[in-house]
Amino acid sequence: MLNRLPPLKESPSQTAGPYVHIGMTPSLEGIGGPNQPDLGSGPIVAGDGPRITIAATIHDGSGAPLGDAVVELWQADSDGVHRQGWGRAACDGAGAFAFDTVKPGRVIGPDGRPMAPHVSLWIVARGINMGLQTRLYFDDEPAANADDPVLGRIMDPRRRQTLIAIRSEVDGRPRYDLAIRLQGEGETVFFDF
Amino acid sequence: MSTIPPYGDEGQLYQRDRAWHPPADTPGYKSTALRAPRQALLALGQTKSELTGPTFGHGIIQPLDNDLIRNFSQDGSEAIGQRMIVYGQVLDENARPVRGTLVEFWQANAGGRYRHKREGYVAALDPNFGGCGRAITDDNGYYHFRTIKPGAYPWPNGGNDWRPAHIHFSVFGHAFAQRLITQMYFEGDPMIWQDPIALAIPDRAAVEQLIARLDRYNTTPMDALAYRFDIVLRGRRSTLFENRMEGN
Numbered sequence: 001m002l003n004r005l006p007p008l009k010e011s012p013s014q015t016a017g018p019y020v021h022i023g024m025t026p027s028l029e030g031i032g033g034p035n036q037p038d039l040g041s042g043p044i045v046a047g048d049g050p051r052i053t054i055a056a057t058i059h060d061g062s063g064a065p066l067g068d069a070v071v072e073l074w075q076a077d078s079d080g081v082h083r084q085g086w087g088r089a090a091c092d093g094a095g096a097f098a099f100d101t102v103k104p105g106r107v108i109g110p111d112g113r114p115m116a117p118h119v120s121l122w123i124v125a126r127g128i129n130m131g132l133q134t135r136l137y138f139d140d141e142p143a144a145n146a147d148d149p150v151l152g153r154i155m156d157p158r159r160r161q162t163l164i165a166i167r168s169e170v171d172g173r174p175r176y177d178l179a180i181r182l183q184g185e186g187e188t189v190f191f192d193f
Numbered sequence: 194m195s196t197i198p199p200y201g202d203e204g205q206l207y208q209r210d211r212a213w214h215p216p217a218d219t220p221g222y223k224s225t226a227l228r229a230p231r232q233a234l235l236a237l238g239q240t241k242s243e244l245t246g247p248t249f250g251h252g253i254i255q256p257l258d259n260d261l262i263r264n265f266s267q268d269g270s271e272a273i274g275q276r277m278i279v280y281g282q283v284l285d286e287n288a289r290p291v292r293g294t295l296v297e298f299w300q301a302n303a304g305g306r307y308r309h310k311r312e313g314y315v316a317a318l319d320p321n322f323g324g325c326g327r328a329i330t331d332d333n334g335y336y337h338f339r340t341i342k343p344g345a346y347p348w349p350n351g352g353n354d355w356r357p358a359h360i361h362f363s364v365f366g367h368a369f370a371q372r373l374i375t376q377m378y379f380e381g382d383p384m385i386w387q388d389p390i391a392l393a394i395p396d397r398a399a400v401e402q403l404i405a406r407l408d409r410y411n412t413t414p415m416d417a418l419a420y421r422f423d424i425v426l427r428g429r430r431s432t433l434f435e436n437r438m439e440g441n
């Protein structure tokens with residue numbers, strides 16, 4: 001059948017507010033109760049690949065860290081299939097958050113070709129009226145990144161760099177760092193998926 | 194892989210009507226000033242990265258997760274306040290129930306005070322009220338929980354701004370691009386129409402979609418009022434040769 005105008009409108013978004021931790025990371029406020037550890041905390045189960053750390057910071061338009069944001073991550077397993085590769089983390093006072101996970105495999109893109117490995121991120125906080133959608137790519141995948149259809153849609157190549165995390169090794173383990181900037185110079189690319 | 198092309202219009206979520214949602218930068222709500230992106234969002238169709246999402250089984254739900262009156266009780270006493278049941282149906286834009294999805298909620302206590310380390314309001318904490326809970330929708334998309342009515346409270350925005358009584362909701366749906374956080378308000382509350390956060394939503398009809406209705410038929414006599422709050426997530430497009438995918 002052809003699509004008719006859908007009968008309902010999506011509920012409008014509202015900010016998660018400054019007290020988002022009560023609902024989403026309650027242990028941080030001492031109210032985890034029987035639900036500890038918090039949902040989405042701890043290592044992400046996403047296949048058998050080598051473990052990596054994804055570490056990022058979030059800053060506002062004045063360069064101040066977002067100490068109050070909560071971030072969710074969704075990713076494919078190491079074989080490129082989405083199963084349960086989900087996690088949730090609260091930023092610390094320096095606006096930093098991290099996930100212990102595996103590097104995702106390649107997922108089929110809109111044109112039927114594989115996209116470069118990436119994770120999806122969703123950021124909520126006080127002052128964010130609607131959760132911000134972005135992606136994190138990996139700088140040790142230059143060929144795949146150059147061919148990625150989503151990165152390719154970002155017209156200004158300098159802005160593509162805002163999504164590409166930089167690899168280092170910490171205690172023999174790969175770590176990928178990304179600086180997320182909500183506004184202004186170096187502003188991260190956010191999507192309307 | 195299926196022989197059907199993996200993406201096209203089929204199974205895609207309807208484009209978000211951004212005019213129905215609050216824009217990123219709403220000057221009446223001052224915290225948005227430095228947190229709103231200045232660049233336009235890059236609009237793209239969804240891939241599996243957006244059309245899939247985490248699922249949560251009933252195994253994560255504890256018996257008191259949907260009872261905020263008792264789930265933080267320290268001494269066996271119940272939370273103080275106007276007792277009420279909040280319930281509703283999670284639907285998609287096609288009016289189909291969203292089954293088996295996680296709904297999380299959090300709120301201030303009856304005095305308008307949150308149990309949070311950054312909270313500065315003078316109203317007293319209730320030792321037996323934590324303020325958070327969760328539920329998984331049933332086969333018809335319904336959730337319900339018991340709580341006390343949260344109080345209004347002042348907040349640092351304008352010189353003397355007060356939030357109307359509200360409950361925060363987080364809903365997952367079945368796709369990461371359906372992820373939604375919103376707030377529920379109470380029918381008849383005049384403070385909604387003075388609230389910079391509710392009024393960040395440009396369309397009055399959209400604000401009204403967030404106002405729970407008093408439901409006398411589902412009250413518990415001599416115990417609790419009832420409010421109904423339905424939540425709508427993005428819906429999926431159908432195809433010309435529809436295969437009735439899960440969630441479609």
